[in-house]
Amino acid sequence: MSMFSVFDISGSAMSAQSQRMNATASNLANADSVAGPNGEAYRAKQVMFETQAQGRHGVGGVRVSEVVEDQSPLRMEYRPEHPLADEQGYVQMPNVEPVHEMVNMISASRSYQANVEVMNTSKQMMLKTLTIGEG
Amino acid sequence: MIDKLSGALNFHQEALNLRAERHEVLAANIANADTPNYKARDMDFSRELSKVMESGRSGGQGLSLATTSARHIPAQASAPATQELLYRVPDQPSLDGNTVDMDRERTQFADNAVRYQAALTMINSRIQGLKSAMQPE
Numbered sequence: 383m384s385m386f387s388v389f390d391i392s393g394s395a396m397s398a399q400s401q402r403m404n405a406t407a408s409n410l411a412n413a414d415s416v417a418g419p420n421g422e423a424y425r426a427k428q429v430m431f432e433t434q435a436q437g438r439h440g441v442g443g444v445r446v447s448e449v450v451e452d453q454s455p456l457r458m459e460y461r462p463e464h465p466l467a468d469e470q471g472y473v474q475m476p477n478v479e480p481v482h483e484m485v486n487m488i489s490a491s492r493s494y495q496a497n498v499e500v501m502n503t504s505k506q507m508m509l510k511t512l513t514i515g516e517g
Numbered sequence: 518m519i520d521k522l523s524g525a526l527n528f529h530q531e532a533l534n535l536r537a538e539r540h541e542v543l544a545a546n547i548a549n550a551d552t553p554n555y556k557a558r559d560m561d562f563s564r565e566l567s568k569v570m571e572s573g574r575s576g577g578q579g580l581s582l583a584t585t586s587a588r589h590i591p592a593q594a595s596a597p598a599t600q601e602l603l604y605r606v607p608d609q610p611s612l613d614g615n616t617v618d619m620d621r622e623r624t625q626f627a628d629n630a631v632r633y634q635a636a637l638t639m640i641n642s643r644i645q646g647l648k649s650a651m652q653p654e
Binding site for chain 2: 394399504510
């Protein structure tokens with residue numbers, strides 16, 4: 383048993399949260415992308431978290447199991463002058479919800495900070511442990 | 518004589534070890550604060566400590582050396598402690614089945630870290646005491 387696994391646990395959570403942040407950034411950046419590589423409007427992406435069990439009790443870090451696309455209907459906007467408009471004059475816009483994305487971003491950043499704090503505390507504890515029997 | 522020395526430090530050693538394990542469990546809770554269906558874990562520290570102090574860390578089932586002569590020194594390695602991790606009862610359940618309460622986890626985490634350092638201070642002063650007792654006049 384070693385306390386080094388705390389660094390793995392917090393580190394995995396930090397990387398998972400930053401992936402979530404990446405997805406949020408991508409969603410916000412593409413909130414108005416009417417055409418992606420597949421020719422369709424951009425769909426919001428969500429990361430799924432899953433526990434990465436290690437050790438005896440299923441205690442472990444977290445990892446991103448998959449990135450899913452939001453399947454809710456695309457937003458239809460009336461823009462008859464747009465080159466991608468259909469016969470009725472509607473353009474398919476991405477289904478990104480800016481409010482959801484902002485909330486996701488705040489939540490990811492708070493969780494990231496909490497894990498940084500865990501890491502700092504663990505580092506201090508381990509450095510202190512190394513001084514046993516000194517002085 | 519050497520046995521007495523290790524006996525003097527045994528309690529603090531076990532306490533430190535358990536604190537480190539609890540630290541890991543709480544760190545995992547904080548790491549999984551956003552994982553759907555994750556259930557927060559924790560241990561009953563005083564019960565685990567008294568269990569370790571009573572029955573030893575091996576639980577009596579450690580590996581032992583085979584002895585083929587009466588003059589061989591029997592040795593027994595300690596197996597890892599069999600701890601019992603409990604599940605936290607959530608007071609504000611969330612829709613995704615996650616039971617991590619960030620405020621509670623962080624309080625417990627800070628508390629555990631301070632107690633770990635307290636145990637370190639204790640073991641250090643114990644070592645200092647033993648050392649000064651060993652100094653010749």
